[in-house]
Amino acid sequence: MEGPLITAVRAGDTDAVAHLLLAGADPDGRDAHGTPALRLAIEGRAAPVARLLVEHGADRAQHGPDGIRLLRTAVDAGSPALVEALLSDERRWTPGEDELREAHDLARRWYETGAETELRRRTGARGPVTRTRVQDGEFHVVDELALDGATVRDGHAAILTDLDTRLGTALSFEELKRRALSRPDQEHATWSASTMLLAHRRDPDTWRTAEALRAHPDPAHRLFGAEVLRLTHLFDDRDDDPFAAPALRLFTDWSAAEKDPAVLAEVLVGLSEQPAPHVDAALLPHAGHEDPRVRHAVAGGLDSHAPAFAPAVRDALLALMADPDADVRYRACHTVASGKDRAPVLADAMAALLDDPERRVRVAAVHGLARHDDARCVEGDRRLPPAPPGTPHEYELDEVWRYEMRRDGRS
Numbered sequence: 001m002e003g004p005l006i007t008a009v010r011a012g013d014t015d016a017v018a019h020l021l022l023a024g025a026d027p028d029g030r031d032a033h034g035t036p037a038l039r040l041a042i043e044g045r046a047a048p049v050a051r052l053l054v055e056h057g058a059d060r061a062q063h064g065p066d067g068i069r070l071l072r073t074a075v076d077a078g079s080p081a082l083v084e085a086l087l088s089d090e091r092r093w094t095p096g097e098d099e100l101r102e103a104h105d106l107a108r109r110w111y112e113t114g115a116e117t118e119l120r121r122r123t124g125a126r127g128p129v130t131r132t133r134v135q136d137g138e139f140h141v142v143d144e145l146a147l148d149g150a151t152v153r154d155g156h157a158a159i160l161t162d163l164d165t166r167l168g169t170a171l172s173f174e175e176l177k178r179r180a181l182s183r184p185d186q187e188h189a190t191w192s193a194s195t196m197l198l199a200h201r202r203d204p205d206t207w208r209t210a211e212a213l214r215a216h217p218d219p220a221h222r223l224f225g226a227e228v229l230r231l232t233h234l235f236d237d238r239d240d241d242p243f244a245a246p247a248l249r250l251f252t253d254w255s256a257a258e259k260d261p262a263v264l265a266e267v268l269v270g271l272s273e274q275p276a277p278h279v280d281a282a283l284l285p286h287a288g289h290e291d292p293r294v295r296h297a298v299a300g301g302l303d304s305h306a307p308a309f310a311p312a313v314r315d316a317l318l319a320l321m322a323d324p325d326a327d328v329r330y331r332a333c334h335t336v337a338s339g340k341d342r343a344p345v346l347a348d349a350m351a352a353l354l355d356d357p358e359r360r361v362r363v364a365a366v367h368g369l370a371r372h373d374d375a376r377c378v379e380g381d382r383r384l385p386p387a388p389p390g391t392p393h394e395y396e397l398d399e400v401w402r403y404e405m406r407r408d409g410r411s
Helices: 003-011 014-022 037-043 047-055 070-077 080-087 097-115 113-124 158-166 173-181 189-199 204-215 219-235 244-257 261-272 280-285 291-303 311-321 326-338 344-355 360-373 376-384 394-407
Strands: 131-136 140-147 151-153
Touching: 003 014, 003 037, 003 131, 003 204, 014 047, 037 047, 037 070, 047 080, 047 158, 047 280, 070 080, 070 173, 080 140, 080 158, 080 189, 097 113, 097 158, 097 261, 140 344, 151 326, 158 173, 173 204, 173 219, 189 219, 189 360, 204 219, 204 244, 219 244, 219 261, 244 261, 244 280, 261 280, 280 291, 280 311, 280 394, 291 311, 311 344, 326 344, 326 360, 344 360, 344 376, 360 376, 360 394, 376 394
Parallel strands: none
Antiparallel strands: 131 140, 140 151
């Protein structure tokens, strides 16, 4: 009979695994076949569970009953989050160079062959491959491919980039761009691995190479360049902020000329991260754009730090809070909530969202009304439907009791 930790690991039950480990369960426990818990977490694509086991001291150098190293199993799974979990906290364990190179060569083979082709080769099956977009780690997604009972995730290029970095391999801008464009999706782990690595270089050559992509005829190349530029400035915390002025000039000019919605949205986000007085003027012409991604960038980028919104900005936010797209309504409501403008028309617009069909928009409205000391937040909070398990940002509702404390003179 399996112990409770093994049962929880097999189920991918992160809360139960955490509780059992805190209660003293052995992170190196094995099932009846001698398979360690960490191997079971890898096979189940349960990166949060794997990370918990590692944090509680699971032996990452151990083998499964088949003698295969855990890192190799994680690379075969195609999950960057699993590989990252295994390689975290290098003070406690670091694989030898031979193990890293073995994993690197395996990731390269998957990447160069293609996940679907390699999956077919391994299974020998000819039927259709099912692709499902899945969350891999907290911030990124990958595709999970299933064929004849076997599954693999297509994050091998991101894994390869991670292992290249750990091995000290110097990767060119062009190689990282090539890897990103193999999965041209900003949320995909492969794309993010390239843009993040380039952005953290924070050097003029990378900036110039990324800037040159603005003239590329392919929107995917322009998008890649825009994201590298935006992140380069975002992550640069030096006092002299050398990329601030170039970023402001570049994104201002680019926003007026870009036609592709995805690229334009990225450029507008980059522009909105600049603390400059004319940013609102560059954002406002796009407030009525046909693509919701662009309107979302405008809704989140309008300046909320001034004592009051300029009339044109206030009008744009009122329209965006009534937008057909829920993401846009949510973002616009948050901008109003965080602003200092207490105009009644803004509070009324938030109150109108208390019956929004999307619960998260209603939460944003309750939060915003509470921050504006508007009593309608209390009734709005009371009428909210129950939150499904794991619903994010529920802490925003804490603003209601803070409002009640202020109202009742208890703060």
